[in-house]
Amino acid sequence: MSTTYRAIDWNRQKRVYDGTLGGLLALGLGLFVGISVLVSPNITVETLLIRGSSVSALLLLHVILCIGPLARLNPRFLPLLYNRRHLGVTLFLLALLHGAFATVQFHALGDENPLVSVLTAYGRDYRVFADGRINLPHFPFEPFGVLALFLFFLMAATSHDFWLRNLGASFWKAMHLGVYLAYGSVLVHVALGVLQSERGAIFPGLLAVGFVVVAGLHLAAARKETRIDRGKPLGEADGYAETCRVEDVAEGRGKVVLVAGQRIALFRHQGRIHATSNVCRHQGGPVGEGRIVDGCITCPWHGWNYQPEDGCSPPPFTEVLETYDTRIQDGRVWVRTIANPPRQHCAGTAVTAT
């Protein structure tokens, strides 16, 4: 959590995370260079850099896209999610390296501005044939790489919580969903570029497997999510909705329930049941899958804290979760369907009072 734009606080886990990332990158790039030199001794250093950075960036993009759904499917992947933005910044730097070297290599020192040449070198092939078909084999692939690089830059540059706070969580989140547009753009870039030169089934096959893995994990995660939302509505009376049994909410734990079509997080803290919105103010994480740590509701994604009594983040932080009144009746938790005014103290319902 950060209230200002300041340098990231490095702790041991972040150093381990970044060290591991650096190690994996070195492994991938080292293997690529070593094997390339063996199988293609005439390859130039520039080509090695262009290809090595692109392969690393493409692999990293797939990892980034898989971490989200994997963490939804299994909390064991949450440690990979916590510093995912470091992966995003690294991805941008790799893509920038690839783009910069390719631009210099293929477009610089000629009779045209290299940045103009990237988009116009064989611009006539943007045009469709007379019968309306697109000239796919010859269609320029470079603009799709430029678009992806621009999106990676936008996301990397705004990855700090300062931007999340100032742009607003919704806008920030929507902007960072641009990673899917960037992924699509990268796929087209590769399909119209290197796949037109490299023959054989290996490269399109790998790209297809990557796509299937990314799409499959997203579908599996979505299926799990919709299962929660498809829960049968229970009773509703006096503006309260019936949710679950009291013993379903363990001490210090959260549980996600459905109230009037909305996900609500229930927590049991010091023998009392509290209800808050399930959507973390940080990045929309599932608060109800978190825990009570040091007396605060703690989001499982990035550890953002909220006090169960009023939904407020502890000072100096100012984020607020909506809270809901609760009551316990016949061993079941009922939640009021209308949220309390922001910051209103709400003592929760004592479990022993049932």
Place this chain on the structure above:
Amino acid sequence: MKDDFYIGYQDQSPPSLARSTRRLVVALAMIVAGITALVAARQSPAEPGTFEFGVKRSFEGVLQENPLPMLRSVSPDGAVTNYLLVGAGKHGLPAFARGHDGQRVRFQGTVIQKGPGVLVELNDPESFLVLGPSTAAENRAADKSIGEVVLTGELVDTKCYFGVMRPATGKVHRACAVRCLSGGVPPGLLVRDDQGGAVVVLLSGPNARPLRFDVAWAARRVRAEGRLTWRGSFPCLEVVRLSLADSELP
């Protein structure tokens, strides 16, 4: 594991989570290594070629500006060597070397070589000297006419193909080929045979003039008709008709 809860800003991860994360990282490393090795092993190998970047050698001979910029060098024993001339970057014969057709010149340049074909990059204007008119012996024709041919192949820029870039063909290199051809680098036709052999035929226009063509055809298959001549180690085609190959047409 069941009771472990990960908080990234804490100094330590819970031990059981740390163990499972280590296993994930090992699995990830194996995936990264496997895919990277597969991609690296299956990429098309780059063709041979040499670009003596940063190395300058001295050359002397008769400059022929048209139809293809060449230096004809005659050794004391009478052996004739033709060097195709290009400029620095993505440019053809530089301005400082133009206007001296048929004259003896001396300069320093950088060698670009694939097989017997040698190109020289003229990148040192200070070293360029005009020594005077050429001699009759130097002008004696050493070209060998083959006859009329029709060839189909990939339109390439000779500077990259002979060694500056490896690889220097195909879609990925297309923009570079466009820039080079647009900048005046002599065009070549990369003709491959069924046995995997390949030769680049230098293309010129009729009547000893440079070839006029559409640079956007770079890296595409074209069909060229004309008279084939060997000039030293270079096959040269005086093109009378150039068009996109049938396979390139919609």
